[in-house]
Amino acid sequence: MSDIYSEIILNHWKSPRNRGKIDDADVVIKDSNPLCGDEITMYMKFDDDKIKQVSFEGKGCAISQASASMLTEFVKGKSIDEIIKMNSNKVQKMLGVKLSATRLKCALLPLKSLKLGIYSYLGKKLAG
Amino acid sequence: MKKYRKDFPILKRKINGKRLVYLDSAATSQKPIQVINAIANFYKTFNANIHRSIHTLGEEATKAYEEAREAVASFINAEHKEEVIFVRNTTEALNIAAFGLRNIVKGKLLLTEMEHHSNLLPWQQLAKLKHLELDFISFDKDGYLDEPEEKLKGASVLAITQASNVLGTINPIKKITEKAKEYGTIVVVDGAQSVPHMPVDVQKLGIDMLAFSAHKMLGPTGIGVLYAKKELLEKMEPVMFGSEMIKEVSFTEATWNELPYKFEYGTPHIAGAVGFKAAIDYLQEVGMRNVRKHDERITTYALKRLKNIVSIIGPKKAEDRSGLIAFTMGDIHPHDIATILNEEGIAIRSGHHCAMPLHRKLGIQASARASFYLYTIKEDVDALVEGLKKVREVFER
Numbered sequence: 354m355s356d357i358y359s360e361i362i363l364n365h366w367k368s369p370r371n372r373g374k375i376d377d378a379d380v381v382i383k384d385s386n387p388l389c390g391d392e393i394t395m396y397m398k399f400d401d402d403k404i405k406q407v408s409f410e411g412k413g414c415a416i417s418q419a420s421a422s423m424l425t426e427f428v429k430g431k432s433i434d435e436i437i438k439m440n441s442n443k444v445q446k447m448l449g450v451k452l453s454a455t456r457l458k459c460a461l462l463p464l465k466s467l468k469l470g471i472y473s474y475l476g477k478k479l480a481g
Numbered sequence: 482m483k484k485y486r487k488d489f490p491i492l493k494r495k496i497n498g499k500r501l502v503y504l505d506s507a508a509t510s511q512k513p514i515q516v517i518n519a520i521a522n523f524y525k526t527f528n529a530n531i532h533r534s535i536h537t538l539g540e541e542a543t544k545a546y547e548e549a550r551e552a553v554a555s556f557i558n559a560e561h562k563e564e565v566i567f568v569r570n571t572t573e574a575l576n577i578a579a580f581g582l583r584n585i586v587k588g589k590l591l592l593t594e595m596e597h598h599s600n601l602l603p604w605q606q607l608a609k610l611k612h613l614e615l616d617f618i619s620f621d622k623d624g625y626l627d628e629p630e631e632k633l634k635g636a637s638v639l640a641i642t643q644a645s646n647v648l649g650t651i652n653p654i655k656k657i658t659e660k661a662k663e664y665g666t667i668v669v670v671d672g673a674q675s676v677p678h679m680p681v682d683v684q685k686l687g688i689d690m691l692a693f694s695a696h697k698m699l700g701p702t703g704i705g706v707l708y709a710k711k712e713l714l715e716k717m718e719p720v721m722f723g724s725e726m727i728k729e730v731s732f733t734e735a736t737w738n739e740l741p742y743k744f745e746y747g748t749p750h751i752a753g754a755v756g757f758k759a760a761i762d763y764l765q766e767v768g769m770r771n772v773r774k775h776d777e778r779i780t781t782y783a784l785k786r787l788k789n790i791v792s793i794i795g796p797k798k799a800e801d802r803s804g805l806i807a808f809t810m811g812d813i814h815p816h817d818i819a820t821i822l823n824e825e826g827i828a829i830r831s832g833h834h835c836a837m838p839l840h841r842k843l844g845i846q847a848s849a850r851a852s853f854y855l856y857t858i859k860e861d862v863d864a865l866v867e868g869l870k871k872v873r874e875v876f877e878r
Contacts, residue, residue, distance in 0.1 A: 358821070389832045391846070415814060
């Protein structure tokens with residue numbers, strides 16, 4: 354059967370972790386993939402240079418939704434620096450599957466939004 | 482139509498070890514060997530620039546380019562061959578249509594809610610630039626366009642698709658142009674999905690302007706057509722400026738070349754035109770009535786086989802549809818459908834198909850789309866149905 358749709362990916366797609374709003378989030382960031390119209394909104398709370406809480410909302414394919422679910426689980430408590438250093442290899446490893454170039458874009462949308470959120474937080478911090 | 486399959490070398494390909502089932506012809510069609518050979522032959526034997534070289538090759542290339550124009554003119558039954566302007570694709574044609582009309586449009590620009598982004602954005606941006614009102618004809622829950630009657634009042638332009646690339650709906654263009662004439666509205670038709678699939682006679686249908694691409698009708702990418710009535714083209718302004726399109730140039734002024742060259746700029750896609758003519762010759766050999774009949778047959782069969790496993794978008798009757806079916810499958814995202822089908826060698830399109838507002842109106846984010854052409858066989862539809870059953874299995878395990 355399908356290599357991409359592994360047990361773990363389907364599990365995260367069916368029961369996504371950290372799905373929903375954070376009412377008192379420090380940063381809310383919305384992003385989309387213009388190719389397919391997938392949308393994601395990330396809610397993030399920081400504790401100095403660490404991510405304290407993170408959640409997501411949005412619509413998308415199984416790959417982007419599983420990636421968001423796994424990623425939000427993974428980054429909780431991690432430092433900003435560590436997350437900024439994450440790249441596409443890391444995301445593919447986390448998902449445990451090999452993706453084609455177009456499908457990789459789906460998988461990377463959550464990380465891209467997460468990084469945008471971090472930069473927005475850092476910007477706000479700098480501005481005092 | 483099975484006999485034509487041997488002309489398409491790509492159909493012999495295997496994808497992931499399976500027979501290629503190509504159901505994405507609405508995005509681009511596959512090419513017969515006659516078209517591939519015509520392009521190769523141009524480069525091998527008479528490649529030269531056109532309209533300026535005196536040598537033999539230049540004469541031959543110019544002749545071939547102009548013969549392609551004549552072939553297009555006769556294909557859509559244009560009254561004059563200079564009413565056919567070669568452009569890159571449908572999108573460029575519609576941009577030239579909109580911005581070429583910039584000194585003519587006034588009052589209101591009327592569109593429909595089923596337009597592709599390419600027939601929405603040029604008008605949307607023109608409306609902003611010229612401070613014009615933008616209005617839309619809606620469609621009903623089955624995908625049929627509402628009566629345009631009252632909205633035509635005060636509209637200088639109606640931009641409308643002849644066949645929707647998502648709903649599949651074929652709009653009653655003749656009826657609409659007849660109404661539009663009463664209001665003096667210029668009718669610009671997006672023919673990207675209709676010209677390749679059915680006989681289109683611009684004079685009989687009363688079309689003022691028509692845009693379409695070669696690559697969706699067996700021809701190469703990079704060449705398309707803007708057709709417009711001569712008297713309209715004479716009143717319109719050029720949109721792209723530079724070589725070819727001029728008559729006389731000084732440092733501060735310029736006058737325009739005669740039709741159709743006023744709208745063609747720089748060195749065009751000459752090999753593309755040669756390939757385009759070969760595609761038209763091929764389609765005329767098959768006969769556009771037969772192409773349409775085949776589309777209808779395959780669509781009827783696909784609608785019947787698909788209706789119990791997916792939610793079909795658009796009209797229920799094949800006779801009202803062009804050869805494409807967009808659909809959704811509950812919670813399963815179209816991208817995931819397309820990925821699993823690809824593992825079975827089946828190529829479909831997934832996403833918003835360049836019609837974001839239309840999808841939003843339908844209350845969905847994206848859809849999957851299977852589209853057909855003269856080389857599509859029933860077995861392709863059967864493979865799709867089997868593939869979709871696999872999709873269900875993967876997501877329901």
